[in-house]
Amino acid sequence: MDLSCFKAYDLRGSVPEQLNPALAELIGRAYVEITGAKKVIVGYDIRLSSPEITKALSSGLMAAGADVFDIGLCGTEQVYFATSHYEMDGGIMVTASHNPRNHNGMKMVGPESRPISSDNGLNDIRDRVREPFADAPVQGKYETLEVTRAYIDHLLGYVDAAALRPLKLVVNAGNGGAGLVIDQLEKHLPFEFIKVHHQPDGNFPHGVPNPILEENRAATADAVIEHGAAMGIAWDGDYDRCFFFDENGRFIEGYYIVGLLADQFLRKTGPGKVIHDPRLIWNTQDLVKAAGGEAIESKTGHAFIKQRMRDEDAVYGGEMSAHHYFRDFAYCDSGMIPWLLIAERLCQSGKPFSSLIDARIEAYPASGEINRTIADPPKVIAAIEEKYGAGAKSVSYVDGLSVEFDNWRFNLRMSNTEPVVRLNVETRGDIPLMKAKTEELLAEMERLNK
Incomplete structure (x- = not known):
């Protein structure tokens, strides 16, 4: 059986070669056996294969004894919302997000919309799929659940309606x-x-x-x-x-959005903790400190950010990859809350969007993430650490290699899924230095890759 659609954080693959209704039905059965879930939210995206895969998934969940609450065509965040809001045992979103048109996949969560990934159940579900199944003594029930009104009300709760203007x-x-x-x-x-x-x-x-x-x-x-x-x-x-x-x-760039959202959120909530990824950090740390908050670095990736937010009771978490997480949204990521907050900020400030961003880019110019295909990533990263680490102010390994000097820093990390090394460089208010150091590091990577 081809189970290559199981990835580190979710399932993704081509339809029908890697994911199809027959496999989806087995995944539903395995999900229930591994998690023990009795009530499961199911939703799906706009892909043409999604309804059929969702139907098969639901059949498997019910055959294993779980009740299915189908919220229909939706976004991933509505599955997160419904699972936590209605206190379900878990949720599954049928989606392949931004993968090619002929692909599909699944994102799975447990109680409180806690992510299910390879280190806490996803691999167990994959392994269970290989074995035979027997139907549960009592089949689960199926019902549709209307969540749009509660979800929209929740989204609107993040902004002050009185502050909004056309x-x-x-x-x-x-x-x-x-x-x-x-x-x-x-x-x-x-x-x-x-x-x-x-x-x-x-x-x-x-x-x-x-x-x-x-x-x-x-x-x-x-x-x-x-x-x-x-x-x-x-x-x-x-x-x-x-x-x-x-x-x-x-x-x-997503980096500057993280800082802006952190600032906007702390203005609302008062002092609180903000989780951010380690690729680019100075702008976020500066804004969070100025707003009376505490900025905390976490390893990149939604499972790590969400767990760290829970551990720290953080109000907001942001990654420069455009994932934004909110404590009151079950610590999950939303693509709707961020723009509402920024629209609110535009209304409050009366200033153009560019004026909120330009000063931050000036203060902390950044290269943005640059990817390079490298034959032996660990060797190249080790050699760069050896060259730059000795004279650095600090070296850290929260995610990959971060090397910091007084007026510039860089992060170098391997991709989880391909032989690619990702570089991010930032400086304190010095665009020429940022460009020079970026070129210098890229040239060094190229030399080491030969």
Whole structure:
């Protein structure tokens, strides 16, 4: 049996070769046997294969004795929300997020929407799929569950309605599911939405929604400029990540969004803890400290960030990859809460988006993440540590290698899934130094890779 769709954090693979209804049914059975769940939320994205895979998954869950609560077509965050809000035993979202059109997958959570990944059950589910199953003595029941109203109410709870004023916003769902939520929120907000690639369409007529790819950004940027919008927002297919464009159509690096959201959130909650990834840190640390909070580094990846947030009771967590996590959202990531908070900030400040970002880019210019294919990543990283570590102010290993000097720092880390090394460089207010050190490190990596 081909079980290559099981990854470190979720399931992803081509349909029907790596994931199909027959396998989905077995996964449902295995999920119940391994987790002991009796009540499970199930939802699915806009991919053409999602309804059939979800139906088979639900059959397996019920055959193993669990009751299925089907919330229908949705985003990943609605499964997270429903699982925690209705105090279910677990939830499964059928989605392949930003993978190719012919792919699908699953994201699984347990009670309180705690992630199920390879180190806490996902590998056990995979291994259980290989063995025969017997039906449970009592079959589970199936019912649909309407969660939209409770979910929309929860989202609106993050912003002060009295502070909001009319804004023109470009929203690009990429023909994923985000447009359905925008249509619901629109009734409650004073914003004018310019809708781009708005209708859900699993054929992805404008390409797979993944705004992190530069070639996918033009539609949003162009619409912002054409309509004179205050901001552009774009999502991936299951809208657990959102991406921002300022009023000039400029794409904003996720790093600066983390700092802005941390600042906005701490202004609301008062002193609290903020979790961030170790790739780029100085801007976030500076803003969190100024707002009376405490910034804490965590290993990159949603399972690590969510656990650290629980451990620290953090109010917010952010990764530069456009994942943003909220304590009151079961410590889960949402692609809707971030843009609401930033729209609120634009209304409160009366300033253009660029003015909130430019000063931060000036204070802490960053290279953005640069990927290089490397034959022997551990060898290259060790050699770079040897060269740069000796004269450094500090060297840390929270995630990969972080080396810090007085006025510049870098993080170098291996990909979990491919022979790629990822580099991030930042300085204290020195763009030429940032560019020079980035080029120097890339040249050194290339030399070591020969």
